[in-house]
Amino acid sequence: MLSHFLNSRVVDVLSRQQDSFTKSFIRELQEHVNISLNRSAEYSIDRFVGDFAVLVPAESWDEVNIPISQMPEDAREGVTLRYENGIFTVNWERTNEINARIKDVWGRIRVRE
8 A cells, every 4th residue: 555655665765864853754754644544444446557556445435556466366447445454355245235326226217218
C-alpha cells in the first residue's frame, strides 16, 4: 500500500538526517503510517496496469496503485477487497452483493427500453 511504500522508502531516506525537526517529522510520519496500516478498509479493483492493481477505496474516488504481488491469488477486476492488518483479501460476499445490485439496475433499465 502507499503507506507501506512511504514507510519503507521515504522514512529510510529521511532517517539519515540528523536535525531534531527531521527526527520529529519522521516519528510523526511513522505513527501516521502505522495507524493507516492497522485500520481496515474496503477497495474495488478497477483494473490492472503493468505490475500494479489500480484500486478505488470505498470511501473516495481516489485511485491507489498497489503491486500485484500484494494482491490475493483470486483477485480480478471488479471484486471488492478488504484490507486488514496489512493483508488484502477478496470479500466475495460484498462483491456478490454489488454484482446483484448492478444486475438489478440493468434489468430495470432494459425494461424501460
